[in-house]
Amino acid sequence: MTERNYSTVNPCIMCQPIGSVIAFKGIEDSMVLLHGSQGCSTYMRLHLAHHFQEPVDIGSSSLSEKGAVYGGSENLKKGLKNLILRYNPKVIGVSTTCLAETIGDDIGSIIADFREEEDLADEIMIIPVPTPSYEDSHNSGYIKAVEAIVKQFTIHESGNEIFNNKLNVVLSENISPEDTRELKKILSDTLGSNSFILLPDISETFDAPMTGKLQKIFPGGTTHSDIADMKNSAATIGLGITNNNKAVSYLDKTFEIPSHNLPLPIGLEYTDRLLTELSGIAGTDIHEDYQKERGRLIDAMVDAHKYVYGTKVAIYGDPNNVLGILSLALENGMHPLLVVASSKSPRFAEYAMERVRQVKPDCDVTVLEDVDFDAFNDAVKKAKPEMLIGNSNGKYISKDIGIPLVRIGFPIHDRVGAQRMLAIGYRGAMEMLDRITNTILEAQEEKLAAKWSEPESYVPLGEDSFHSAEA
Ligand code: SF4
Incomplete structure (x- = not known):
């Protein structure tokens, strides 16, 4: 490494x-x-x-x-x-x-x-x-x-054993409060508001409304009765596939609740997988609102394609988050040169390479896990990406080598709004894609700024653009 x-x-x-x-x-x-x-x-x-x-x-x-x-x-x-x-x-x-x-x-x-x-x-x-x-x-x-x-x-709550016919949804990686709200909306719209138990739920506790009243413990979170009731559910979905979701395995082994794990629904394909799964459970077609959202995402992908295609990126951060962003980058024609999970994650490399093979088999990508920023810095200098996508701790590398950083994941300390950042679902994919595309356009403008100093001068697009499209 x-x-x-x-x-x-x-x-x-x-x-x-x-x-x-x-x-x-x-x-x-x-x-x-x-x-x-x-x-x-x-x-x-x-x-x-x-x-x-x-x-x-x-x-x-x-x-x-x-x-x-x-x-x-x-x-x-x-x-x-x-x-x-x-x-x-x-x-x-x-x-x-x-x-x-x-x-x-x-x-x-x-x-x-x-x-x-x-x-x-x-x-x-x-x-x-x-x-x-x-x-x-x-x-x-x-x-x-x-x-x-x-x-x-x-x-603790043994004795309460009445089948509840609900779906347990257990996260194996931290997502933002806004992501949690979106996930709850998707689950509620597709299954019904009382048909699932999501754990943990930080939608309110880490993004509480200002009420003027000091609260020692913010309201919200998964209720105790819901957690106790998880053993009576019909099935469990674990969200996140790079690590062993121990709570899911425990519910499966101890209470024989059928379970499987899905990737965090980031990007088109991984959101499709969740929506297809949920509509299968509900026994209905995919909800009309999400069919429309999906259509808007495809439209956004077509619009952005001419700017993002071929952009060489390095993606780093928490493993399931990185896997989702890798999927989104590949779906949009970007060229991930370096994909890095910051922590130990037994199945990260396998799933990352599987996604690369599915979408862009000729992509020459380096996949690393459990590395520090020193090793990441070396790898970035070797791979020479045009953009970093990850948490705010990568800003020193981005400044040092003069490439933009799109902030996503945890932690983000040097910008506001991390709690409202949306990455999951079709809407999250659109927001992410817009941010990435606008960052490319900004970098392109900066690069061309010198030539634009004469207002009447005309610089044909593509003459000195941010990246080479044939990459
Ligand atoms: S702050 Fe330092 S000592 Fe405390 S848990 Fe973290 S690594 Fe360990």
């Missing part, structure tokens, strides 16, 4: 607990407490607040040197008590950080002791999730937390 791969330099991934925090924020009335030093929770609060532009409260057990030497159980118990008294949550996710994992604190038994010692925890579900960052990334933290949530709720 890189000639200097003896250490990680500027990781493309974030801490494992941050994924766990995002997952817990997608369920009703929940708070997260990080068992570790204060710096971990401060960093994660800031990181999430910058991306979502919302206040993000996260508790900390504030481990100090003493806790690191003698164990952090007292700190964790005090932290839990404080959190309950101040926030009154119904669910608390306790995620470990590197320090807590290194000293070997057994959070399961500390939580059990806390329950024995404190009556105030009787009605509260406390869910431990081990998330040492040196082991993996925010993506695995998200998957682990979603699995832990489903396990706790389905075991």
